Amino acid sequence: MTPDTIQAxxxxxxxxxxxxxxxxxxxxxxxQAAQLRAEQKSKEEILKxxxxxxxxxxxxxxxxxxxxxxxxGLSGSGKSTVVRCLNxxxxxxxxxxxxxxxxIQTFNAQQLLNYRRKNVSMVFQSFGLLTHRNVxxxxxxxxxxxxxxxxxxxxxxxxxIEMVNLKGWENxxxxxxxxxxxxxxxxxRALANNPDILLMDEPFSALDPLVRQDMQFxxxxxxxxxxxxxxxxTHDINEAFKLGNTISIMRDGRIVQTDVPEEMTSNPADxxxxxxxxxxxxxxxxxxxxxxxxxxxxxxxxxGANTALALMRIxxxxxxxxxxxxxxxxxxxxxxxxxxxxEGKLSFKEALVNDTPTAKQDMQISDLIPIASQSxxxxxxxxxxxxxxxxxxxxxxxxxxx
Amino acid sequence: MFEWVTEFPKGIYLDIKKPIDQAIEYMxxxxxxxxxxxxMFLRQxxxxxxxVINSIPWWLMILAVLIGAWRATRNPLRALMYAAMxxxxxxxxxxxxxxxxxxxxxxxxxxxxVLGFPLGILISFSDxxxxxxxxxxxxMQTMPxxxxxxxxxxxxxxxxxxxxxxxxxxxxPPMVRMTNLGxxxxxxxxxxxxxxxxxxxxxxxxxxxxxxxxxxxxxGVNQTIMMAIAMVVTSSMIGARGLGSEVLTGINRLxxxxxxxxxIAIVIMAVLIDRxxxxxxxxxxx
Numbered sequence: 001m002t003p004d005t006i007q008a009x010x011x012x013x014x015x016x017x018x019x020x021x022x023x024x025x026x027x028x029x030x031x032q033a034a035q036l037r038a039e040q041k042s043k044e045e046i047l048k049x050x051x052x053x054x055x056x057x058x059x060x061x062x063x064x065x066x067x068x069x070x071x072x073g074l075s076g077s078g079k080s081t082v083v084r085c086l087n088x089x090x091x092x093x094x095x096x097x098x099x100x101x102x103x104i105q106t107f108n109a110q111q112l113l114n115y116r117r118k119n120v121s122m123v124f125q126s127f128g129l130l131t132h133r134n135v136x137x138x139x140x141x142x143x144x145x146x147x148x149x150x151x152x153x154x155x156x157x158x159x160x161i162e163m164v165n166l167k168g169w170e171n172x173x174x175x176x177x178x179x180x181x182x183x184x185x186x187x188x189r190a191l192a193n194n195p196d197i198l199l200m201d202e203p204f205s206a207l208d209p210l211v212r213q214d215m216q217f218x219x220x221x222x223x224x225x226x227x228x229x230x231x232x233x234t235h236d237i238n239e240a241f242k243l244g245n246t247i248s249i250m251r252d253g254r255i256v257q258t259d260v261p262e263e264m265t266s267n268p269a270d271x272x273x274x275x276x277x278x279x280x281x282x283x284x285x286x287x288x289x290x291x292x293x294x295x296x297x298x299x300x301x302x303x304g305a306n307t308a309l310a311l312m313r314i315x316x317x318x319x320x321x322x323x324x325x326x327x328x329x330x331x332x333x334x335x336x337x338x339x340x341x342x343e344g345k346l347s348f349k350e351a352l353v354n355d356t357p358t359a360k361q362d363m364q365i366s367d368l369i370p371i372a373s374q375s376x377x378x379x380x381x382x383x384x385x386x387x388x389x390x391x392x393x394x395x396x397x398x399x400x401x402x
Numbered sequence: 403m404f405e406w407v408t409e410f411p412k413g414i415y416l417d418i419k420k421p422i423d424q425a426i427e428y429m430x431x432x433x434x435x436x437x438x439x440x441x442m443f444l445r446q447x448x449x450x451x452x453x454v455i456n457s458i459p460w461w462l463m464i465l466a467v468l469i470g471a472w473r474a475t476r477n478p479l480r481a482l483m484y485a486a487m488x489x490x491x492x493x494x495x496x497x498x499x500x501x502x503x504x505x506x507x508x509x510x511x512x513x514x515x516v517l518g519f520p521l522g523i524l525i526s527f528s529d530x531x532x533x534x535x536x537x538x539x540x541x542m543q544t545m546p547x548x549x550x551x552x553x554x555x556x557x558x559x560x561x562x563x564x565x566x567x568x569x570x571x572x573x574x575p576p577m578v579r580m581t582n583l584g585x586x587x588x589x590x591x592x593x594x595x596x597x598x599x600x601x602x603x604x605x606x607x608x609x610x611x612x613x614x615x616x617x618x619x620x621x622g623v624n625q626t627i628m629m630a631i632a633m634v635v636t637s638s639m640i641g642a643r644g645l646g647s648e649v650l651t652g653i654n655r656l657x658x659x660x661x662x663x664x665x666i667a668i669v670i671m672a673v674l675i676d677r678x679x680x681x682x683x684x685x686x687x688x
Contacts, residue, residue, distance in 0.1 A: 087598050117600035128595030132613040142599040144609070193599065 016229050017063040017086065017197060022095035024081050024253075027052030030093055043252050055081045057253035058095070063197070064246070068223060068230040072240040072276075073250030079233045082250075083201050086231060087120045088112060099197075117146045121190035125202040127182045129174045129189075135161065136170040138185050142193040153192075160188035163222065180211035184218075191222070197229045204239065213290055216242055217396065224395070237279055242290070249273050288368065289361040291397070292381045292390035295321045301330060305341035305348055308333050319377050321391065322352055329388040332356050332377050358382050361389055365397055372397050426553050437557045444563045447512070452505040460497055464488050467674060474681020484677065487670045496645060496667045503634055503644030504671070506562055510569035510630045515623060518574045522581025522622075523607065532582070539575040547572055547633065551640050565633075565642030573629035580622025584615030624679050631672045645671075 025033055033052035036045065043054045056078040063069045071079045084090040086097060088104060097104050099119060107115060121142065129138050137144075139160050143153035161170050164184040174182060183203055190198055204212045216239060223230060234240050240247050241261050248258040249272075257269035268274035296315035299308045301324050308320040318335040331352030340346045357371045358380045371379060378391040429437070458466075464485050472481035491500050525532040547568055554564035588611055596610040612619070638646030645664045652661025 084594070089594055089597055113600045113602065115600075116598060120598070122595065122598040124591045124595055126589075126591050128589070128591035130592060130610060130614065132616065141596075141609075145596075145599050145601045145605055189599075199598075 013062075014065040015062045016065040016100060017231070018061070018098045019082070019086070020060050020096040020098065022056055022059050022082065022085060022097065023054075023093050024056035024078070024085060024090065025052050025054055025093045034094075054253055056085070056092075059248075059250075059253075059255045061248050061255060061258050063229055063231055065196075065229050066227045067245040068232055068243050070232045070234060070240040070244030070247050071250060072234055072237060072247060074235060077250040078253040079235075079250050080201055083122075083199050083231060083233050086197075086199055087116055087122060089122075117142070117193065119195055120197045120199055121193050121195040122199040122201065123183070123186045123190050123203045125205055127186045127206075129182060129185055131174045134171050134173055135166060135177070135185050138174065139170075139188045139192050141189055146193070157188070157192055160192045163191070163225075164188045164218070178211075179207050180215060183207060183215060187219070187222070191226070191228075195228070197231065200230060200232045202233050202235065205235065212239070217291065217293065219243065221395070237276060249276060287361070288359050288363045288365055288381055288392055289389075291365060292361065292392045293378075293396070295378070295391045297321065298323065298388075299333070300325055301348070305333070305338045305351070309335075309338050309342065312338070321380060321388065323388045327387040329358060329380050329382055329386070330354060332380070334376075353377075356380070359392065360384070368392070368397050426556060430556060440567075441558045441563050444509070444513075444566050448505065448509045448562055448566060451509045451512075452502070455501050455505045455508070460492055467678070470678050471674075471681070474678055484674055488674060491667045491670055494663050494667070496648070496664060499643070499645050499648055499664070500667055500671065503646065503668070506565055506569065506637070506642060506644060507627070507630045507634070507671075507675075510566050510573060510633075511623075511627050513566065513570050514574040514577055514626050514630070517570070518577030518622075518626065519581055519619070522578040522619075523585060523612075525578065525582045526585035526611075535578070539578055542571050543575045547636050548639070551636070555640050560641035562642050564640050565637035568637050568640070569630050569633040572633050573626045576625035576629060577622045580625065581615070581619050584618030584622070585611050587618070588614040620679075624676065627675055627679060628672065631668065631675065634668055 023034075027033065027050065029050040029052055033046050033050045033054065036049060037054065037057070041049075043057070046052055046054050059078075059082065061069070071082060073079045081090060085092045088097075092105070099115065104112070104115060130141065133141070136154065136157055140153040140157040143156060148156070158170065161167055164187055166181060166184050166188065169177070169181065174185070177185065183206075186203065204215050207215060219230075220243065222228075230243075232240075232243055234243075244261060246258060246260055247264055249256045249264075249269075251272055257264060257273050259267075259269075264273065265277055268277060297308070297311045297317050297320040299311060299320050299322055301322060308322070312318065312320055312335055320333045320338070322330045322333050324330055331354035333348075333352055337346065337351035337353070341348050341351045353376075356377055356379075357375050359368055359371070359382070361381050361383050368379065372394045375394075378393040380388060381390045381392055383389050467488050468481050468485040471484040472478060475481060491497060521535070525535055550571060551564070551568055554567055558564040558567065592610055592614060593606070596606045601609065634642075634644065634646040635649050636646070638644070638650045641647075645668050648664035649661050649668075652658065652664065
């Protein structure tokens, strides 16, 4: 993008964070390196001649309020350096970072602390949790730093713990949690401060693929609820496309292209970008199984209506998914029908809604849109053998298509 | 003519003995008030510690060790054994000497920790300061302790006070080193996370660095205590009373029994203190 088009975007969109001509060098002879850079020398030549690593090379991009901006690149492309400049964990060699139009490098010490305490929070790849504290005190950490009263910060932390589905774990030690749970703590800690911007430095890279998908989905649903601005760093193109409203592809410290996903797919800036995109298993990204969830309320035919009612009450949902003892999907039991069964007005089998649509797990999500608009319930997902494997909500279908 | 090849040349000689003697003499004559002040201060702490220790009746001490060891090891049999070992010190007639030695050790360790802990933190923050302090620590640990016992006596007189200073010199380095190591090896992302949430340097130190470094710091405390115990006999040469002087008397009068009795008491003390402090530190790690 040219500076003009960026300017045009600033005028029409609500830009919360802009990065302008950001350059980051590591080493002593920065002046000399800048000179060589002006002479169009490559990153390798600069390193060889001056010992300076040109980690980030004159990049600019904007982040729109309430949107997810993903920065993607291979390791060593400078993306983690960029995100650390956004809250000044690293001081840029050159360039500006504007938060709501204010240059954050002009902040004095107190303003910088306030910026970090109120406006940006960060989530780390290997979590960065304080292992000497339990879950609750980790989540409350940012509030504690800010000087929030104990009672208030505990209330707020509990709210966040609930939001990331860790209720009941608040007094557990960090060591007793799985990787996915630890990152939930990391996310809850970042959200507890109620920041405007969430910086996420490869937050899901250390997790195994299934957990990663869960977390991606959870991030999307949290984002939908809270409408946070997110700067998301990843090296996984699937993740970038799944999460990003806009994407910047980085290579050797430079941004090759910044665009919305569809534009990037149809008009890649160069061969590097198209190769990168093609490396993604695009079909898989948009497959139903990437977006499905485990239903909270799954009962078998033998369980009967009372079990179903109890489960629905616990999980606060209004329908239960019913399978036979071989996990074949039988139908959906809506709440009202379940009550009628209990009162003896209907038999369990009669109460089931079994004409509800189902989806195959490797179907394209876009094929589900017509079905989803008609279905009363989240759609049941079946595998190739017709066994029940999960459900996909209408919200999930819609978020996958943004 | 070429004998300088095979032998160190006789013609060149640098006298460093005299300037050192003169420096110490100068300090004695001119900085007397300063050393008197230090001496008085240390004597005061020592006296206070001694008063507290001496006010603990023997049975209460044994009971405390029993309970402490029980909680540290969670093994009633071992706790009983430790209590019996302590009882044994009293049985061989060394209880009050053991109390004196314990007071000197506690005072020395206390001073070592009070000085060593902040010094270790400072070093962990500044590479330059670290480069300056490290050779001093090396010297403190490797210089034979008899060497600084002489000026210590000259400046501070005989008795328990110079013994405390000599013990501090010998036992402080591990505290400094382990504090530094512990803080430097805190996970980089934990430091970044703390800063990213807007922690001040003080908050970073108190809420993240020190608690995260605690296991290593406690290992430093344990080492410091062990080194202080190792100085007990040496420092008795400059008039420190207690079990060390008992060993020294044993040597001077060629009384093996007396020497061994006190030696065994020192070993028992070392074992008990080590197990009890390690128990406290392992619990924190859990």
